[in-house]
Amino acid sequence: MESNFKSQRMEAYKVLNKPCLLGEGPVWDTKTQTLWWVDILEGVVHRYHPDNETFQQINLNQTVSSIALRENGGCIVTLKNCFAYLDPQNAQLDPIAFLNEDLPFNRFNDGKCDSMGRFWAGTMNMETPINRTGALYLLDTDRETYTMIADTACSNGLAWDIARSKFYFIDTPTRQVVAYDYEETAGKIHNKKTAVNIPPQDGLPDGMTIDKEGMLWVALWDGWGVARYNPTTGECLTKIRLPVAKVTSCTFGGDDLNDLYITTAKVGLTAEELIHQPLAGCTFICPDTPYEGLPATYFKG
Secondary structure (H helix, E strand, C coil): CHHHHHHHHCCCEECCCCCCCEEEEEEEECCCCEEEEEECCCCEEEEEECCCCEEEEEECCCCCCEEEEECCCCEEEECCCEEEEEECCCCEEEEEEECCCCCCCEEEEEEEECCCCCEEEEEEECCCCCCCCEEEEEECCCCCEEEEEEEECEEEEEEECCCCCEEEEEEHHHCEEEEEEEECCCCEEEEEEEEEECCHHHCEEEEEEEECCCCEEEEEECCCEEEEECCCCCCEEEEEECCCCEEEEEEEECCCCCEEEEEEECCCCCHHHHHHCCCCCCCEEECCCCCCECCCCCECC
16 A cells, blocks of 8 residues: 555656657756756757756757766766767867677667766667677776676666666667676676566666665656556566656656656657657756665776
8 A cells, every 4th residue: 555655656748848759867066966867869968956957958969868977077878889088168078998889779778877986888789679799897997997787789788776786778679677796896787687577568678777775767658657566576666657668767856856757758759659658858956855865986097
């Protein structure tokens, strides 16, 4: 009964009228109280300050799939096939490391920093997402890159628990969230186990975040919402329904990290579907949820 009550309390509202073709990778900056996210296919980084409703659009004019904040200022992003620093004031890019240059149909997808300030990001095959030509990579603070998980199809959501002993990962076509034992200092993962199975009728698992109770929040592509899962039991605890089908990712923000921000997409929708989903591609907020997220960490390189 408690989960149903919480579900009824949580409603999603449009943040602002800036729809994305493929919105992704929301990150809350606790230092400035701003939300960052990307439009992968339009090559745009968005920044929004909810307190004063200021909005910044940074046009990169190329694929940009994920973003994190740097400890020393500025951002780090994943472009089609490289990690790069971004100066948000002038949109200047400074490439760090190139990968997959021999795989022209691959591009980077989701990415996130761990507690040690290393940036993890994975790739996918753009033409045939079920082809296992992707991988999950780690960009260390010394700018060295390492392959953490090979042979992925569509590398997607990432999360670490509050104890920093578990790493959770989504390879979308598997319809699973998997858990690894995580060595925080060394940045190593091992002992893979299935944590959550997502049935076809619920959509495909996409981006992901975690709350202070250790529960996972998974965006459901073609699933019309976000679901909260217990990674120990695999149980779906609650769902938030959205008025759009293609839900891509989520993160907690706000003063108390209890506002859930959700990105969505409109890519691939027909003209008729867009009529019935006029808010497709918009970013949404579920304000003042009963849950609290974990602060995003900053890249230390």
